[in-house]
Amino acid sequence: MKKILTMILCFSLVLPLIAKEKYLKDPSFKKGVSYFFQKKYEMAELMFQEAVKKNPENKLAYTYLGDLFLRKKRYNAALNSYKKALDIDPQSAENYFRMGQVYYHKKEGKNAIKNFTKAFEMDKTIKFAYYHIGLSYLMLLRDKQNTIKNWESFLRIAPEDPQYEKIKRVLALLKDPRFKIPPIGSEVSIQEALLLGGTALKKVDHKTTDKKAGNEKKKTKKKFDELYTDDDM
Secondary structure, three states: OOOOOOOOOOOOOOOOOOOOOHHHHOHHHHHHHHHHHOOOHHHHHHHHHHHHHHOOOOHHHHHHHHHHHHHOOOHHHHHHHHHHHHHHOOOOHHHHHHHHHHHHHOOOHHHHHHHHHHHHHHOOOOOHHHHHHHHHHHHOOOOHHHHHHHHHHHHHHOOOOOOHHHHHHHHHHHHOOOOOOOOOOOOOOHHHHHHHOOOOOOHHHHHHHHHHHOHHHHHHHHHHHOOOOOOOO
């Protein structure tokens, strides 16, 4: 199923590079960071693996490894790395958020929601967690009411978000009593259901609407496609 309305998975959290940590001066770790941001992931992985061999307490190296594996869709390896980082620093809300992202991609909705919730409970600045909770309810659990509830919470705590108006428009569609989230395996995707007003539309109506809508449908589709996507992953 084509992913829609997804947040940028490369969540823009700045890793806390604390000067007093000795491992930050490790050449392997520094090279790993440099390679990571150059998107030279194979070299970055080698450097970070070397860094944790030298210092098993290098929690940032484990976090970077998790981010690297997430980008490479090596989800089990990513989870393992984030868990090692949390073993060292159990108070890292950012790593709970990242684990939520991994579980989302593994299509484990309940685990994703659990970790996104934990991240926000630990750090109220991670407002995006509420968007991701709603997204997990929508795409993985197909729970309309909880999607609405959590996206409303997100808009309430993050009115400054650049996607505020677009999310608000999608919420208006979800609140329409005629709209029903298509079940998993349905021939109608969630995106199509949003565009056409719900899964109650018959196939023939779907085709007729496609023909008549023309440019108007393209304009509507663009509104959804412009919402947070994971294309950069």
